[in-house]
Amino acid sequence: VARLLAVLRDRGARVAVALAVGCGLLPGEVLHVAAADLDLRKHFIIVHGVDRSDAPRVMPLAPWTEDLLRSYIAAYARSGRPTSPWLFPGPRDPRRPRGDFTRLLQSAHARTGGLDHLPAPTLRDLRRTFQWAILRAGLPREAVRGTWAMRSGEWPTWWPVLQKVTRRDWETLTGLDRERWPRGCTSFCRTVGGLLPSDVVEARRLRLGEPPPLPSSVAPAGG
Numbered sequence: 001v002a003r004l005l006a007v008l009r010d011r012g013a014r015v016a017v018a019l020a021v022g023c024g025l026l027p028g029e030v031l032h033v034a035a036a037d038l039d040l041r042k043h044f045i046i047v048h049g050v051d052r053s054d055a056p057r058v059m060p061l062a063p064w065t066e067d068l069l070r071s072y073i074a075a076y077a078r079s080g081r082p083t084s085p086w087l088f089p090g091p092r093d094p095r096r097p098r099g100d101f102t103r104l105l106q107s108a109h110a111r112t113g114g115l116d117h118l119p120a121p122t123l124r125d126l127r128r129t130f131q132w133a134i135l136r137a138g139l140p141r142e143a144v145r146g147t148w149a150m151r152s153g154e155w156p157t158w159w160p161v162l163q164k165v166t167r168r169d170w171e172t173l174t175g176l177d178r179e180r181w182p183r184g185c186t187s188f189c190r191t192v193g194g195l196l197p198s199d200v201v202e203a204r205r206l207r208l209g210e211p212p213p214l215p216s217s218v219a220p221a222g223g
Contacts (some may be wrong), residue, residue, distance in 0.1 A: 067215030
């Protein structure tokens with residue numbers, strides 16, 4: 001998770017990872033989060049599901065997740081893109097939610113060097129980190145699977161434990177590797193400006209696509 005966040009250049013993809021890992025949302029639930037579902041002042045997200053017809057459940061937001069959300073929301077506002085009811089608007093039609101993040105996750109996985117030969121993760125795979133954490137905390141099956149719902153405004157008896165587990169600082173999000181894209185190639189590339197060392201060409205290309213800085217709550221201390 002830490003290495004994926006470090007190399008992801010798309011702030012929206014970072015938030016999608018955070019919602020899967022930090023809140024246990026299914027891929028369809030991630031893609032169908034509406035902007036109105038977020039309450040960063042009260043530190044929770046309302047999860048309505050894909051068709052938004054079932055009773056919702058409420059999930060706490062960890063500080064690192066909130067920081068990634070704020071970074072993404074601010075960047076989207078600066079981009080000048082049309083407003084949308086969705087947290088992740090479709091690139092062609094902002095009135096519809098985005099299709100998926102699979103290609104972005106695959107590209108980020110490749111830039112990590114393959115994550116020790118693991119296959120490229122999906123949002124469903126990343127959600128298992130959340131499930132492992134709350135299963136280990138002794139929460140019931142409905143909490144692990146995300147099948148519980150708020151009915152008549154009644155909070156489940158295990159809600160304080162869920163809140164405590166999900167709002168802690170995740171140790172897996174520290175120690176990010178800052179030594180990305182090592183240089184050292186000595187060959188040359190033909191460019192519009194003539195022949196240039198290929199490591200310079202690569203450095204220019206990567207500088208334009210450098211991932212945005214991570215919030216301090218996600219980046220390691222002093223890094």
